[in-house]
Structures are given as C-alpha cells and as structure tokens.
Amino acid sequence: MKRSEQPVRDAATVSQTRLPERFKLWFRKGGLSALLFALPIIVVFGGFSWWPILRAMVMAFQDTNLIGDATWVGLDNFRWVLTDPDFPKALRNTGYFALLALIIGFPIPLIGAVLMSEVKKLRGLFSVLAYLPVVIPPVVSVLLWKFFYDGARTGVFNTLLGHIGLGPFPWLNDKHWAMPSLVLAATWAGAGATVIIYLAALISVPAELYEAAELDGAGIWRKIWHVTLPKLRGVLFITLILQIIATAQVFLEPYLFTGGGPNKATLTILLMIYNYAFGASLGADYGPATALSLMLAVFLAIFSLIYFRLTRGWSQ
Amino acid sequence: MKTYIKGLAVVGALSLAVSFAACSPANNDDPGDSGKLNLTVVGLLPGSTEEAYARLAEQVADFEKSNPDIKVTTVDYEWKATTFAADLAGGTLPDVFEIPFTDGKTLIANNQIANVNDLLAEFPYKGAFNEGVLQYGKGSDGQVYAIPAKSIYGVGLHYNRDLFTQAGLDPDQPPATWDEVRTAAKAISDATGVAGFCQMAQSNTGGWQITVDTYARGGRMETVDADGKATATLDNDATKASLEFLKELRWTDNSMGANFTYDWGSINQAFAAGQCGMYTSGQDVYVNLVDANGMSPDIYGLAMVPLEGADSGVLGGGTLAAISVNADDATKAAAVKWISYFYLGRYVDQAGAVAYTEIAVANGTPVGVPELPIFSDAALKDYQTWIEPYINVPVDQMTPFTSQIGSAKLVNEPPVSTQDVYAALDPVVQAVLTDQNADIDALLAEANVAAQREIDRAQS
Incomplete structure (x- = not known):
C-alpha cells in the first residue's frame, strides 16, 4: 500500500459511517471534553466580544437610545457622520497623531533597544526602567504628565527648560503644541513594551553575524544597518502595523489631557465616537457612534490587508 | 485521568452557567417582601459617614411606616457625566434618580425619563412649584417629566477674599460691573502672580459659562418661535462682547494665568488652592469647594454676576428628581410619594427639614448655602428658619449675592439641545483663550451652524 492512500481510505470510511457512529467516534476521541473545555471561553468571547460587535453593526443602521424601540434608518447615521463638520478635522487630527507617533514613537524604542543590546552589564536594569512606564496605570500617567505640562512659568517642564533658557511653552494650551505634547506622553507610556519586543528579537540575532561583520571591518553603524535592521525586518513590520492601528484608535490621551481641545486641535475619531455615544447628547446618539466605529473598523481591516500584501515579500 | 479531565470540564461549564445565572438582573417589582412594591431610590454619596447612613435609614423607616405597601431600597449615587449615560442605557439606575437641570430637556426629548404630569397634584402644595424652576423639568409638549429637588441655584461670581486683600482690593466690595471685574483681575494678577480671573472651557462647561456671560449682558443663545421651533443665535452681540471681554483679559491684561483647560471640577480645585482670584459657577459650589477641595471658608466670597443691559439675567440650575x-x-x-417625602418634605414641615439637614450635618456637609425657592419665597423662608441652628457656612461673606439674587431675573438655559449648544461653544471659548488671533465672528458663525444642525435634528 502506498502511504498516500491511507488518508483517502480513512476519509471514505468516515463518510460512509452513519451519523450516530460518527458522533460516538467524536465522543470517544475526546470531542466532548474539548468542547466543554472551550465552552467557557466561547461563551465569554461570544457574550462580551462577538455579540456586542454584531449588535453594534446592527445599531449603525438604527436610531436607538437603548431604552425605547429602535427604528431602522438605513444609511442616515453614516450620512450624519460624513456631513459632520468635525469629521474632517477628527480625521486630520488622527492622521497627524499617527504621523507624529510614527516619527517620534517608532524610532525611539528601536534606538533604545539597539543601545540596550550593546550594553552587556545592567541590561536587565535598563529593561526594567524602559518597561516601568507601561506598568503605571494610564490614567495615573496622564494626570502626572498633565501636572508636568502646566503652562505657567512655574510648571515642571517650563521650570526645567527655563534653566537652559527655553520657554515657557504653552504645552496643552495651544493648538500647535497640544498634539505633539500628547504624542510625547503616549510615547513615554508605550515605548517600553516595544523596546522589550525589539530587545528579544535583537538578542536572537546570531553573534557570528556581528563577528563576521567586524572581521570585514564594519563599525557600529554599519553593523546596525547591515545586520541588525535586516534581521529585525519582520518584527519591525509587525510593530509598525500594530502602532498604526493603535494610533488610529487613540482616545485616552486626547480625552484625559485636552478633551479634544483647544478648539478641536486634538479631536480624534475615537473621541468623536465617544462624544456621539456618551458626550453632548447624553447617550442618545448610539447610531452615529456605531456607524463611525464600523467605518473605522472597515478602514483598518482594508488598510491591514493592503499593508500585509505589500510587505509580504519585504519581511522575508 | 481522562474521566477526571472530563469531570473537570463539566464542572467548569456548570460554574460558568451558574455565574451567568447569578448575573441576571433581579426583578424590581418582585413582590417577594409580603407583596410590597420594591422602590429603588438614590441614597447618599458614596463614602458617606455611618451616621449619615443611620439617619437615612431612619427616614426610610419613617416613610415605610406611612406607606406600608412600599419597600424602599437606597442606592449610593453620585451623578457623573461619564457614567450616567451608560447607567441609563444599561438600565442600572434606580427607579428614582437625580439629574442636573442642564440635562433635563435632552433626556425628555430623548424619551428617557417618565412623564409625571398627571401626578403633579400629588406633590406638596398640590404641585404649585416655582414656575421658573419647574420649567427645567418640562418637555417641549409642556408636560412635566422631572421635579426640581435640591440645590437650586443661580450662577454667581466666586472670589477669593485673601487675594483681594493682597491686591489692595476691598473684599467686602466685590466687583459689580464687568469693567470692575477686569480691573480687579488685573490687580490680583499683578500683585500676586496668580490668575485674577479663571474661565471654564472644557466638557461643555465653556459653553455653559459663556452662556452665563451672554445672559448677563442681555443676549440669548436660542430663540423659539410661536410654533416651538428653535433657532440658534450663538452669534449674538452679547456673546461677542463676552468673548471680547475674555480676549482683553487674556491677551491685553494677561490676567487669566496659564491654564485654559478648566472644567467644573478642576476650576474648583484651582480656586480652593488659591490659584484663581475669581470665577463664575453655580452659587451652591461652596459645598464642593469645602467638602472635596478643602477650601478654608475664610477666603470665600460670593457676589452677583454683573448684570448689564436690557433683558440681562442670571442663568439658573439645580438638581431634578x-x-x-x-x-x-x-x-x-x-x-x-418618595420624592415628596425625601426631597420636598423639608419645605413642608420642620421635622422634614431637620431630618434632611441632620444627614448633611452628619456627613460634615455645609448647611445654609444660598438656594432659590422650589415652591414659594415664603416656603423657602420657613425652611431657612427651621434649619437656622444648623447653619455652618459664612453667610455674611455671601451677602453681596444673597441680598440681590431675589430681585434678579432668572433666565432658563437654551431649551433645545442644551448640551449640544454648549458643546458647540466650547471650542470658541478655547480658541479665544489660546489663540491671540482668534476671529470671534468666524468662530461664532461656525458654532452657530453646528448648534443649528443639532437643534434641527432634535426637532425633526
């Protein structure tokens, strides 16, 4: 018998067996145990993730305050969102946040990880220090930074910068300064996790490659360019798309720091969704909120697909 | 081993099922307690003292004695914008809950609170409420949906007597005109380095307070025609003048400090910490300043918001049940019955007033903060006489306000899409305070379009 014939015969046997026997076979092979084990997570995910997602998709086409009967309104919610004068501003601001986060927030963890990988002693300590901000609850860190960002001459940052003749800067109280201030705080809060990912990837780069590069006369920058970065390419592409997805959904910083101000300079898409659902209208605008959420989800899904298709070749 | 694993899985699945069953909501109207109707109501603020809980329990027992067919369950409650909408939508609010005046119209328009018009005569004084405050609980159909319950206020000018003294100003002669406010703010800022005048600008409070300023100069944010159709008038002259006033303080006098992201809570914090010379807010904010922010009562002063021009008035507010x-x-x-007993009973008889006040005293809450009449001036006066022995606020320092508020015209909030109007105005206030070149006319025109869009939607 050829080895390849076996699975074919098994499949034919199974298809010929009657349903109760197939059930018995499934039961004997531990199917029920597996299902029972998976049941809690299926129920929890179904109840608290998939069901709300499905409900939100339905609500995007309804007018509802979750108390009275919902009415179908077709595409009205989408029309309302797309004609909202704040929508282009929120779109622009979210893009600006993502861009700044890319410029400031993407290279900093990478540089930090590369430098830390070069340090032989105390690497553990540096890792802990880099990761520490991630451990601090986000609301606490925002309140802390808000205190630092006091626009008065006596504010923490302004006092420190004043010693070297800079400032005082308005930080959150100016439409040009507000968004970079938010990105700076967000980078501080989030960089640690990315540093750890990069560091793990860097440590896995074979030492022989660096030795070979050194034998070829490569300095530190050429080693980074020709050995480190190519080896990190796969991780970099993943962290990049994760960062883009996260920044497109930025909410915490604008909500807690500025509430979208001054004069809508930090109003983002997520903040707009929140305002529709829980802000000015006392929770009555769930339709537009879910419509905008749906649009954002579809956009990010399409963007991710295109990204992975484009970068499939590059990351290998 | 296999049997053991299967057993474990079954136990896991069963526990989950039991947990979900335990999470299912209880039926409020379940006549489990000898056929009594179970009524859930707002109780005390979270973190109240044991003594306050004991006093409340006494009140509940007293109410249940008079109403043996009702069982009252109190729920700790603090109205918060961020959680209220979710609680409302999720159905987790008690049967009787509290809302601020500012939200009444929107909740009524959204059909989110019950119509009590037919039961109006059941309230004390046969429902003869002060029409000026009752209208906050009325819908556009003229029906009553919510009842004025407590903390009825007009917006006042709060000032720091210490900073006034340090700036060489007389704390017993607070500013009576906007020009005097500006002069005092500059004097405080120059003499002490702290903000002479602070303004809320976030979470719809910027819109709320610029509406206060507008009313004080005789303007209005909406007009309503004979058919009840509202039109946004955010770009009126009084609003422009109010914004010009802020612009002068901010950019010409530099007397507003460096923080322009204040909301209701953070401005109270700043004032209590001595970082603001003056600001406008509800007259009842004293309670928060002392209770939550540890302000020394000695530094506190309360005056009228300067009223200038024809048709000027004070914007009112309060809490509805x-x-x-x-x-x-x-x-x-x-x-x-519960609203009549718990909230309004204090205006009917001395025992009710004393019981209500003793809870406040037990909680260490200030008693005697100025308030406006829910029923009539006479009823309020009686109530104030009954609680006189318990008063623990510096009423003399509030005389510039209390001596004049009675004769001032109280003006209602914008009747349609109130919060949306405020939300549209927030960015305008922020722009004026953070951008020296802010174009007030253009900003107001844009805000007016945004507000009208919401009004049209609410009325469609």
Missing part, C-alpha cells in the same frame, strides 16, 4: 421611563404606574406613584 426623575423616574425611570420603564417604571409602571404603581412604581411611578410610589416614586412620587
């Missing part, structure tokens, strides 16, 4: 829209007739009737 509302009933869940899902309540059946029996629950609604019981809720009306």
Whole structure:
C-alpha cells in the first residue's frame, strides 16, 4: 500500500459511517471534553466580544437610545457622520497623531533597544526602567504628565527648560503644541513594551553575524544597518502595523489631557465616537457612534490587508 | 485521568452557567417582601459617614411606616457625566434618580425619563412649584417629566477674599460691573502672580459659562418661535462682547494665568488652592469647594454676576428628581410619594427639614448655602428658619449675592439641545483663550451652524 492512500481510505470510511457512529467516534476521541473545555471561553468571547460587535453593526443602521424601540434608518447615521463638520478635522487630527507617533514613537524604542543590546552589564536594569512606564496605570500617567505640562512659568517642564533658557511653552494650551505634547506622553507610556519586543528579537540575532561583520571591518553603524535592521525586518513590520492601528484608535490621551481641545486641535475619531455615544447628547446618539466605529473598523481591516500584501515579500 | 479531565470540564461549564445565572438582573417589582412594591431610590454619596447612613435609614423607616405597601431600597449615587449615560442605557439606575437641570430637556426629548404630569397634584402644595424652576423639568409638549429637588441655584461670581486683600482690593466690595471685574483681575494678577480671573472651557462647561456671560449682558443663545421651533443665535452681540471681554483679559491684561483647560471640577480645585482670584459657577459650589477641595471658608466670597443691559439675567440650575421611563404606574406613584417625602418634605414641615439637614450635618456637609425657592419665597423662608441652628457656612461673606439674587431675573438655559449648544461653544471659548488671533465672528458663525444642525435634528 502506498502511504498516500491511507488518508483517502480513512476519509471514505468516515463518510460512509452513519451519523450516530460518527458522533460516538467524536465522543470517544475526546470531542466532548474539548468542547466543554472551550465552552467557557466561547461563551465569554461570544457574550462580551462577538455579540456586542454584531449588535453594534446592527445599531449603525438604527436610531436607538437603548431604552425605547429602535427604528431602522438605513444609511442616515453614516450620512450624519460624513456631513459632520468635525469629521474632517477628527480625521486630520488622527492622521497627524499617527504621523507624529510614527516619527517620534517608532524610532525611539528601536534606538533604545539597539543601545540596550550593546550594553552587556545592567541590561536587565535598563529593561526594567524602559518597561516601568507601561506598568503605571494610564490614567495615573496622564494626570502626572498633565501636572508636568502646566503652562505657567512655574510648571515642571517650563521650570526645567527655563534653566537652559527655553520657554515657557504653552504645552496643552495651544493648538500647535497640544498634539505633539500628547504624542510625547503616549510615547513615554508605550515605548517600553516595544523596546522589550525589539530587545528579544535583537538578542536572537546570531553573534557570528556581528563577528563576521567586524572581521570585514564594519563599525557600529554599519553593523546596525547591515545586520541588525535586516534581521529585525519582520518584527519591525509587525510593530509598525500594530502602532498604526493603535494610533488610529487613540482616545485616552486626547480625552484625559485636552478633551479634544483647544478648539478641536486634538479631536480624534475615537473621541468623536465617544462624544456621539456618551458626550453632548447624553447617550442618545448610539447610531452615529456605531456607524463611525464600523467605518473605522472597515478602514483598518482594508488598510491591514493592503499593508500585509505589500510587505509580504519585504519581511522575508 | 481522562474521566477526571472530563469531570473537570463539566464542572467548569456548570460554574460558568451558574455565574451567568447569578448575573441576571433581579426583578424590581418582585413582590417577594409580603407583596410590597420594591422602590429603588438614590441614597447618599458614596463614602458617606455611618451616621449619615443611620439617619437615612431612619427616614426610610419613617416613610415605610406611612406607606406600608412600599419597600424602599437606597442606592449610593453620585451623578457623573461619564457614567450616567451608560447607567441609563444599561438600565442600572434606580427607579428614582437625580439629574442636573442642564440635562433635563435632552433626556425628555430623548424619551428617557417618565412623564409625571398627571401626578403633579400629588406633590406638596398640590404641585404649585416655582414656575421658573419647574420649567427645567418640562418637555417641549409642556408636560412635566422631572421635579426640581435640591440645590437650586443661580450662577454667581466666586472670589477669593485673601487675594483681594493682597491686591489692595476691598473684599467686602466685590466687583459689580464687568469693567470692575477686569480691573480687579488685573490687580490680583499683578500683585500676586496668580490668575485674577479663571474661565471654564472644557466638557461643555465653556459653553455653559459663556452662556452665563451672554445672559448677563442681555443676549440669548436660542430663540423659539410661536410654533416651538428653535433657532440658534450663538452669534449674538452679547456673546461677542463676552468673548471680547475674555480676549482683553487674556491677551491685553494677561490676567487669566496659564491654564485654559478648566472644567467644573478642576476650576474648583484651582480656586480652593488659591490659584484663581475669581470665577463664575453655580452659587451652591461652596459645598464642593469645602467638602472635596478643602477650601478654608475664610477666603470665600460670593457676589452677583454683573448684570448689564436690557433683558440681562442670571442663568439658573439645580438638581431634578426623575423616574425611570420603564417604571409602571404603581412604581411611578410610589416614586412620587418618595420624592415628596425625601426631597420636598423639608419645605413642608420642620421635622422634614431637620431630618434632611441632620444627614448633611452628619456627613460634615455645609448647611445654609444660598438656594432659590422650589415652591414659594415664603416656603423657602420657613425652611431657612427651621434649619437656622444648623447653619455652618459664612453667610455674611455671601451677602453681596444673597441680598440681590431675589430681585434678579432668572433666565432658563437654551431649551433645545442644551448640551449640544454648549458643546458647540466650547471650542470658541478655547480658541479665544489660546489663540491671540482668534476671529470671534468666524468662530461664532461656525458654532452657530453646528448648534443649528443639532437643534434641527432634535426637532425633526
């Protein structure tokens, strides 16, 4: 018998067996145990993730305050969102946040990880220090930074910068300064996790490659360019798309720091969704909120697909 | 081993099922307690003292004695914008809950609270409420949906007497005109380095306070025609003048400090910490300043918001008691009885007033903060006489306000899409305070379009 014939015969046997026997076979092979084990997570995910997602998709086409009967309104919610004068501003601001986060927030963890990988002693300590901000609850860190960002001459940052003749800067109280201030705080809060990912990837780069590069006369920058970065390419592409997805959904910083101000300079898409659902209208605008959420989800899904298709070749 | 694993899985699945069953909501109207109707109501603020809970329990027992067919369950409650909408939508609010005046119209328009118009005569004084405050609980159909319950206020000018003294100003002669406010703010800022005048600008409070300023100069944010159709008038002259005033303080005098992201809570914090010379807010904010922010009563002063021009007035506010829209007739009737007893009973007899006040005293809450009449001036005067022995606030320092508020015209908030109007105005206030070249006309025109869009939607 050829080895390849076996699975074919098994499949034919199974298809010929009657349903109760197939059930018995499934039961004997531990199917029920597996299902029972998976049941809690299926129920929890179904109840608290998939069901709300499905409900939100339905609500995007309804007018509802979750108390009275919902009415179908077709595409009205989408029309309302797309004609909202704040929508282009929120779109622009979210893009600006993502861009700044890319410029400031993407290279900093990478540089930090590369430098830390070069340090032989105390690497553990540096890792802990880099990761520490991630451990601090986000609301606490925002309140802390808000205190630092006091626009008065006596504010923490302004006092420190004043010693070297800079400032005082308005930080959150100016439409040009507000968004970079938010990105700076967000980078501080989030960089640690990315540093750890990069560091793990860097440590896995074979030492022989660096030795070979050194034998070829490569300095530190050429080693980074020709050995480190190519080896990190796969991780970099993943962290990049994760960062883009996260920044497109930025909410915490604008909500807690500025509430979208001054004069809508930090109003983002997520903040707009929140305002529709829980802000000015006392929770009555769930339709537009879910419509905008749906649009954002579809956009990010399409963007991710295109990204992975484009970068499939590059990351290998 | 296999049997053991299967057993473990079954136990896991069963525990999950039991947990979900335990999470299912209890039936409010379950006549489990000898057929009594179970009424859930707002109780005390979270973190209240044991003594306050004991006093409340006494009140509940007293109420249940008079109404043996009702069982009252109190729920700790603090109205918060961020959680209220979710609680409302999720159906987790008690049958009787509290809402600020500012939200009444929107909740009524959204059909989110019960109509109590037919039960009006069941309230004290046969429902003869002060029409000026009752209108906050009325819908555009003229029906009553929510009842004025407590903390009825007009917006006042709060000032720091210490900073006034340090700036060489007389704390017993607070500013009476906007020009005097500007002069005092500059003097405080120059002499002490702290903000002479602070302004809220976030979370719809910027819109709320610029509406206060507008009313004080005789303007209005909406007009309503004979058919009840509202039109946004955010770009009126009084609003422009109010914004010009802020612009002068901010950019010409530099007397507003460096923080322009204040909301209701953070401006109270700043004032209590001595970082603001003056600001405008509800007259009852004293309670928060002392209770939550540890302000020394000695530094506090309260004056009228300067009223200038024809048709100028003071914007009012307060707390309404509302009933869940899902309540059946029996629950609604019981809720009306509780509102009459718990919130309004203090205006009817001395025992009610003393019981209500003793809870405040037990909680260490200030007693005697100025308030406006829910029923009549006479009823309020009686109440104030009954609680006189308990008064623990510096009433003399509030005389510039209390001596004049009675004769001032109280003006209602914008009747349609109130919060949306405020939300549209927030960015305008922020722009004026953070951008020296802010174009007030253009900003107001844009805000007016945004507000009208919401008004049209609410009325469609």
